[in-house]
Amino acid sequence: MSKAKTINLTLKVWRQNGSSGIGHFETHQAKDISTDMSFLEMFDVINQQIIKLGGDPIAFDHDCREGICGMCSMTINGNPHGPDRETATCQLHMRRFEDGETLVVEPFRARAFPVQKDLVVDRSGLDRIIAAGGFVSVSTGNARDANGIPVPKLDSDLAFDAASCIGCGACVAACKNASAMLFTGAKVSHLALLPQGAVEKDRRVLKMVAQMDKEQFGSCSNTGACEAACPKGITLENMARMNRQYLAASVTSR
């Protein structure tokens, strides 16, 4: 194994006390950072230094640190989750950066994502979109036979691709309109593609889009910034599917 390299970085980190406070950038020197660290581990190191000096550590969201929970949410030099495609912040490693680089770290910004503290934002708007219809209604009773409903392999693959959305909100942060359509498109798609979810697809798309609008996310102008920023590679195809389902559901609803 090669010996780990270390780098020094300058970080300009967004600090904000509570949702009503006025934020500002605070500069921190990150010294002797191992290139084998993840981006979040670097923040752990910096926070340790801040705590030792009696300061207030930088608040940031994180949980699984293996790219599947959707909690980490940092905008690094304008890119949600940093410079690499299909990589969440927790899976971004310091070897990706050059010695002496300056990084601007901000929260996932949008009006619908109020900052709670520093880099932590409230993304419960996305949860409310799910709660509006992003589920399959199941009657109580015995569990069904897993193979009782045939699902074509291709449909199951497409549904799985859509279901791999971790709801992190990078699409919203990347969008110049702060639109949540990629997220909603993924959630609408993954259920509508399966027979268990297809029965409720019309009501689902109407309810979820209504909730998305109510949360005051912006409208989509098809720039594709969401797709580029998505750590899970959710495609615009899911959004096109939502658009046509929404049209069909709107014109046939009664």
Added chain:
Amino acid sequence: MSGIQSTSGPGFFTSSIGKKYVVGLMAIGITLFALTHMLGNMLLFVSPKAYNIYSHTLISNPAIVAIELVLLAIFLVHVAFTIWTTIENKAARGNRKFLTTKGAKSVSWSSTTMFYHGVVIFFFVAWHLKTFKYGTNYDVTYNGVLMRDIHRLLVEVFQSPFYVWSYVFCVVFLGYHLNHGVQSVFQTLGFNHPKYSPAIRKLGVAYAVVVAVGFILQPLYVYFFMKQ
């Protein structure tokens, strides 16, 4: 009652997706108009007579006023809905200056600046109508039919380098607008499939280049080769 309750959400035309559909559908009308307008203008390269007769045929059609009103309505609805969504989108973004994505996560310039070229095109169209449609009315007679000599006005207007280069500048913006617009309409209407999407993107670029280059050729030709 279990399950997803039936909805009484906002109406289709006030929903975020409904507004997209309206903008996209209106754009189809304008996009096709831009192509036919460009192709009609190509008669400039045939003869002044062909150009004038084509123009006369269009404006002497009894339905022309109705058609013009429909076209104007399409244009204004497109503009109104985009202003409406742009205001909402700016508000949704929040107050802080927005850092744009970069590198592997960057997106095309034309897609993020649609509103701005839209503004340029809007004022260009107004100016263009004032210059030509409501410009000086010269007369010419072909085969005993008195008609408007729009060709003469055109040649006269395009002697001005200011007008020629402003026209070229605005049409380049129209090209950028179409570059994103054409493929965007397909996405909005729900056409996105790995089989067709690469071709749709190429179609968008080709459409923009053909329309913009076509429109640009005409003033340049008059300016450089039809000196009065």
